[in-house]
Every structure is written in C-alpha cells, then in structure tokens.
Amino acid sequence: MDITFEQVDYTYQANSPFEHKALNNLSFHLPGGSFTAIVGHTGSGKSTLLQHLNGLVRPTSGSVHIGEHTLEPKKKPKQAKELRKQVGIVFQYPEHQLFEETVEKDIAFGPRNFGVAENEIAKRVKESAEAVGLDLSLLSRSPFELSGGQMRRVAIAGVLAVQPRVLVLDEPTAGLDPRGQREIMDMFYRLHKEQQLTTILVTHSMEDALTYADHMLVLDKGEKYMEGPPVEVFQKRQALQQVQLDVPEIFQFLQKTSERFGKPVVFEGENVDRLAEQLAGLAGGNK
Amino acid sequence: MHAIEFKNVSFRYEEEQPYVLRNVSFQVEAGEWLAIIGHNGSGKSTIAKLMNGLLFPTEGEIIINGIPLNEENIWEIRRQVGMVFQNPDNQFVGTTVRDDVAFGLENRGVPRAEMMDRITSSLEQVRMQDYLLHEPYRLSGGQKQRVAIAGVLAISPSVIILDEATAMLDPLGRKEILDTVHRVQEAQQLGLITITHDLNEVMQAHRVLVMNDGEIWTTTVPRELVKRQTELQQIGLDVPFVTQLAHALERQGITLDEQPIDHEELLDALWTLHSNK
Ligand SMILES: Nc1ncnc2c1ncn2[C@@H]1O[C@H](COP(=O)(O)OP(=O)(O)O)[C@@H](O)[C@H]1O
Ligand SMILES: Nc1ncnc2c1ncn2[C@@H]1O[C@H](COP(=O)(O)OP(=O)(O)O)[C@@H](O)[C@H]1O
Ligand SMILES: [Mg+2]
Numbered sequence: 001m002d003i004t005f006e007q008v009d010y011t012y013q014a015n016s017p018f019e020h021k022a023l024n025n026l027s028f029h030l031p032g033g034s035f036t037a038i039v040g041h042t043g044s045g046k047s048t049l050l051q052h053l054n055g056l057v058r059p060t061s062g063s064v065h066i067g068e069h070t071l072e073p074k075k076k077p078k079q080a081k082e083l084r085k086q087v088g089i090v091f092q093y094p095e096h097q098l099f100e101e102t103v104e105k106d107i108a109f110g111p112r113n114f115g116v117a118e119n120e121i122a123k124r125v126k127e128s129a130e131a132v133g134l135d136l137s138l139l140s141r142s143p144f145e146l147s148g149g150q151m152r153r154v155a156i157a158g159v160l161a162v163q164p165r166v167l168v169l170d171e172p173t174a175g176l177d178p179r180g181q182r183e184i185m186d187m188f189y190r191l192h193k194e195q196q197l198t199t200i201l202v203t204h205s206m207e208d209a210l211t212y213a214d215h216m217l218v219l220d221k222g223e224k225y226m227e228g229p230p231v232e233v234f235q236k237r238q239a240l241q242q243v244q245l246d247v248p249e250i251f252q253f254l255q256k257t258s259e260r261f262g263k264p265v266v267f268e269g270e271n272v273d274r275l276a277e278q279l280a281g282l283a284g285g286n287k
Numbered sequence: 288m289h290a291i292e293f294k295n296v297s298f299r300y301e302e303e304q305p306y307v308l309r310n311v312s313f314q315v316e317a318g319e320w321l322a323i324i325g326h327n328g329s330g331k332s333t334i335a336k337l338m339n340g341l342l343f344p345t346e347g348e349i350i351i352n353g354i355p356l357n358e359e360n361i362w363e364i365r366r367q368v369g370m371v372f373q374n375p376d377n378q379f380v381g382t383t384v385r386d387d388v389a390f391g392l393e394n395r396g397v398p399r400a401e402m403m404d405r406i407t408s409s410l411e412q413v414r415m416q417d418y419l420l421h422e423p424y425r426l427s428g429g430q431k432q433r434v435a436i437a438g439v440l441a442i443s444p445s446v447i448i449l450d451e452a453t454a455m456l457d458p459l460g461r462k463e464i465l466d467t468v469h470r471v472q473e474a475q476q477l478g479l480i481t482i483t484h485d486l487n488e489v490m491q492a493h494r495v496l497v498m499n500d501g502e503i504w505t506t507t508v509p510r511e512l513v514k515r516q517t518e519l520q521q522i523g524l525d526v527p528f529v530t531q532l533a534h535a536l537e538r539q540g541i542t543l544d545e546q547p548i549d550h551e552e553l554l555d556a557l558w559t560l561h562s563n564k
C-alpha cells in the first residue's frame with residue numbers, strides 16, 4: 001500500500017500552555033512494498049508520525065493517504081477498523097503489552113478482535129509463531145515465563161497474525177542482545193520480501209538503516225530534513241551531525257581512512273571482508 | 288578492600304526453580320569501570336539487584352566496601368550503591384524534578400539543610416539545573432535518564448550501576464550520559480558498573496565480565512575479550528566493527544601486533560605497515 005503525507009501538521013494540546021507542534025508541514029510519498037527507515041533525534045516527531053499511520057491520531061492540518069484510506073482533520077476516517085487491520089504497528093517494548101494467560105491466546109487476540117473465524121485463527125497463530133521463530137511447544141505456556149527475547153517475538157507474532165499489508169516498527173530491537181537484534185531484523189526483512197509488505201522502521205541504528213532500508217526519511221523538529229536512499233543520505237555527514245545524528249560506523253571509518261592516507265576511499269556497499277581487501281591494498285599489500 | 292565483592296554467589300527466584308546465577312565471584316575496585324555483558328536472560332539484572340539488596344543471595348556472600356550485605360544493613364548499603372535502570376518512567380516518584388531527587392535523600396536520612404545543595408549540584412552535573420520544577424514525566428527520554436542519574440549522584444554513592452540505562456536513548460544522548468557518569472566516576476574515584484549490549488561502550492571500560500546462562504564466562508580486559516570473536520558469537524554476543532575488520536584483515540594475511548580497540552588504533556597500525564613497506 002502506498003503511503004502519502006501531504007503538508008501534515010500535528011499539534012499536541014492545542015490552545016493550552018503546553019501546546020506543541022510536533023509535525024510541521026510534512027510531505028512525503030512511500031511506494032507500496034518499499035522499506036523506509038525513519039531517523040531523527042529524540043523529540044523530532046517519529047512516534048507522532050507513526051501514530052498517523054493506523055489512524056491513532058489525525059493530522060491537525062493536511063492529509064494522510066494510506067492505500068485507499070484518507071485521514072483528514074476533524075473527519076472520522078471511514079473504515080477505521082479496516083485501516084488498523086491493514087497497518088500493523090510494533091510499538092517500543094511491545095512485550096510490556098502482553099497480558100493473556102498463554103502465548104497462543106496472546107497471538108490470537110488481534111485476529112479474534114477483528115472477527116477472524118476460529119479455525120483460521122488457529123492456522124494464523126501457528127504460522128506467525130513459526131515466522132518469528134517461536135517453538136510451537138511454547139504456545140501453551142504463559143508469556144511471562146519466557147525470556148525477554150521470546151516475549152518480544154510473541155508480541156510481534158500477535159501483530160503478524162492480523163496479516164497487515166503495512167508493517168510499522170518503532171525501535172523493534174531495543175534491549176535485545178546482539179544475536180537477538182540480528183535475528184529479529186533479518187526476520188522482518190524476510191517477511192517484508194516474502195509478503196511484499198510496505199515496511200517502516202524507526203531506528204537509532206544507522207547500521208540497520210543502511211542494511212535493510214531502500215529509503216530514508218530524516219526528521220528534525222517535526223520537519224522533513226532529508227530524504228533519499230540511505231547511501232545518498234550518508235554522503236552528507238555534516239548535515240546529519242547538525243541534527244545530532246551521524247553516519248554508520250563504516251562511513252566514519254572510511255572518512256578517517258581517506259584523511260589518513262590522503263586518498264578518497266568511498267563506500268561501495270562493501271562488507272568487512274571487501275573493506276579489508278581495500279585496506280590491505282592501501283596499506284601496501286601483504287607483508 | 289574492594290568496592291564490591293561477590294563471593295561464590297548463587298541465586299534462584301523460588302525454591303524448586305533452577306538457579307539463575309551459579310557460583311558467581313568477582314570484584315570491583317574504587318575508581319574502576321567494569322562492563323557486564325551477556326545474552327538476554329543470562330543473569331545481569333539479577334546481579335545488579337543483588338548489589339543493592341533488592342534481592343539476597345541464595346548462597347554465597349556480597350561485601351560492599353568491607354561490609355557484608357544483609358537485610359539489616361541494606362539502607363546503609365543503598366547509601367553507597369546507586370542504581371539506574373533501563374526504563375526511567377518506573378523510577379520517578381516526585382511530581383517535580385527537585386522532589387524526585389529529594390526523595391532519595393530523605394529516604395537515606397540526609398539532613399534538610401544539606402539537601403538543597405546536593406540537589407542543585409547533582410542536577411548541575413547532568414546539566415538539568417534549569418528543570419528543577421518541571422514534571423519528570425513530561426521530559427524527553429534522555430532528560431529523564433539524566434534526572435535519574437542526578438538522583439543517584441546526590442546520594443554520593445561509592446558505586447554506580449547502570450543497568451542498560453542508555454538503551455532507549457539515541458546515540459548522542461547515550462554518549463552524553465556515559466561521558467557525564469564517567470567524568471564523575473573518575474573525579475570521585477567511584478566504582479562503576481555498566482550493564483550493556485553496546486559493544487563500543489564495552490571497549491571503553493577497564494574490565495569486562497561476560498555472563499552466560501547464569502555463570503561467569505570470563506572476566507578480562509576488552510582488548511583480550513574481542514580476540515574471541517567466534518566464541519562470543521556462539522553465546523549470542525558479538526564484537527565491535529573494528530574487531531571484525533581486524534579479523535578480516537588477518538584473513539587477508541595482515542597481522543596486527545596488537546588487537547585494536549578503536550578506529551585510531553587500527554588506522555595507526557595500517558599506517559605503520561604502509562610506512563614500513
Ligand atoms: N502527549 C504529548 N503532549 C505534548 N507534547 C508531546 C506529547 N507527546 C509528544 N510530545 C512532544 O512532541 C514532540 C515529538 O515527540 P515524538 O513524536 O514522541 O518524538 P520522537 O518519537 O521522535 O522522540 C516532542 O517534543 C514531544 O515532547
Ligand atoms: N522475578 C523473576 N522471577 C522468576 N524468574 C526471573 C525473574 N526475573 C528474572 N528471572 C529469570 O532469571 C534469569 C536471569 O534474568 P535477568 O537477570 O533479568 O537476565 P538479564 O538481565 O541478563 O537479561 C532469566 O531466566 C529470567 O527469566
Ligand atoms: Mg519515539
């Protein structure tokens with residue numbers, strides 16, 4: 001599903017002493033099936049933007065289009081429930097929202113809420129548990145007996161079981177150990193490809209933006225500060241530093257290498273092994 | 288005397304349940320920064336909670352500045368051990384930033400006259416002095432963590448424990464908090480324990496303790512630790528970018544004299560190779 005923001009403003013607590021404009025004249029277009037990373041320092045408006053995507057909030061002015069759905073000020077969206085079904089949001093620390101007695105019931109909660117037939121629910125619970133790498137023997141357990149990483153997977157399976165077309169992820173790997181981080185991101189990427197989901201990832205990790213996203217949106221003070229493919233955005237380190245962000249570590253290292261050796265060394269999508277070859281060449285080859 | 292000493296500590300949350308810590312022994316000295324890493328569920332937070340008497344060992348002993356920790360002296364111990372957790376929202380009790388910092392002081396019996404001085408100077412250390420009367424829950428995540436840290440600094444502990452306290456912050460916020468704590472730690476020669484998944488943070492610590500499945504896997508210095516890339520990956524962990532790169536260089540036949548711990552060290556080594564060519 002395509003997503004379009006047209007001149008969106010969002011103001012919290014309008015006409016009160018706490019009035020705060022969190023989004024300011026924000027416009028962008030994300031084609032269906034794309035993988036977008038949204039970055040910006042704390043308070044730049046990322047979570048506020050996300051809440052527009054499934055109609056949790058409506059713009060104060062401007063409009064948001066998600067597939068066939070339109071969100072406008074003061075107009076209740078038609079088919080609000082359908083929109084929530086099509087846009088699955090994995091909030092920060094989603095495991096804090098688990099509440100059912102068993103893993104199975106927790107995963108089934110979403111589809112049941114949307115009136116999916118019981119036999120279909122059973123099938124989806126199994127499929128989404130498998131998709132997130134949860135052993136089926138855990139389905140009958142209490143989610144609170146599981147490890148942090150497993151609980152996170154249960155919460156994500158619950159979102160997937162609704163079979164959304166758009167997947168919105170707010171810092172999905174925060175607090176996970178390095179292996180857990182990689183497994184969860186690889187899983188999202190696989191689902192994104194297999195099910196042609198439109199995926200939106202809010203992240204502080206420029207590495208993840210570079211590895212998984214094909215498009216990047218940089219926010220600052222509720223405005224669009226930069227937009228483009230990650231590799232292009234990361235050419236502009238100074239501009240990113242001005243809004244308290246930085247480039248991935250490999251870009252930082254390449255810049256220092258260029259300075260040290262007095263030769264431009266540019267990013268060519270390399271992994272560490274390719275980079276090591278390049279460096280070996282620079283340093284004068286093998287001893 | 289050690290700032291903190293764990294002597295053969297084992298712990299389980301309930302009888303009949305399996306032990307989540309087995310025979311854990313280590314020391315932290317005054318002025319030392321120890322990083323604790325380990326997969327989710329390996330027992331790191333349990334260790335943190337044992338250090339200030341939120342939990343008590345099932346077996347073994349914990350000694351803080353020479354005093355064996357027990358249920359009678361936990362308030363004395365909590366004056367010496369300050370702790371900040373991952374989620375600042377669960378840590379606030381006051382309706383203003385000032386009250387919140389004051390709360391920890393009152394609890395520890397600090398005289399009223401002294402309280403205001405301590406509150407101001409600790410908030411200054413984390414650059415939050417302008418927020419004295421703000422409501423904690425309206426602050427940004429980074430600001431909340433700074434207030435939580437001020438609350439800890441105000442009680443002048445001899446040991447500070449940060450249990451994934453910077454995990455929710457953006458990279459810059461993370462660096463600011465860590466720099467602040469590190470500065471105070473050096474100036475006042477505190478023991479500092481940071482529990483983290485951030486590999487670059489681990490590289491700055493003096494020593495690192497690796498937990499695996501309730502047991503200490505190793506205690507070593509960061510430079511030695513990262514040599515064991517494959518093993519670390521097997522227990523759910525990883526090594527920083529520079530280490531990965533150094534290992535990839537080895538595969539290219541380039542052996543560095545010393546394991547680099549940051550970009551500069553690696554570039555220095557490459558430059559030396561280049562110049563000696
Ligand atoms: N309920 C609220 N009332 C008033 N201001 C808010 C509220 N929620 C967020 N804000 C403000 O809106 C801005 C954007 O917040 P948010 O979208 O959460 O940013 P991010 O997710 O990028 O950290 C921040 O300045 C924040 O303080
Ligand atoms: N309150 C509790 N009751 C029972 N088991 C717990 C409790 N808290 C943690 N555990 C278990 O103890 C083990 C260690 O947990 P923890 O110390 O939180 O690990 P870490 O901080 O390394 O992720 C895990 O298996 C966890 O499930
Ligand atoms: Mg946010």
Ligand SMILES: [Mg+2]
Nearest residue numbers: 331332333450
């Ligand atoms: Mg923990």
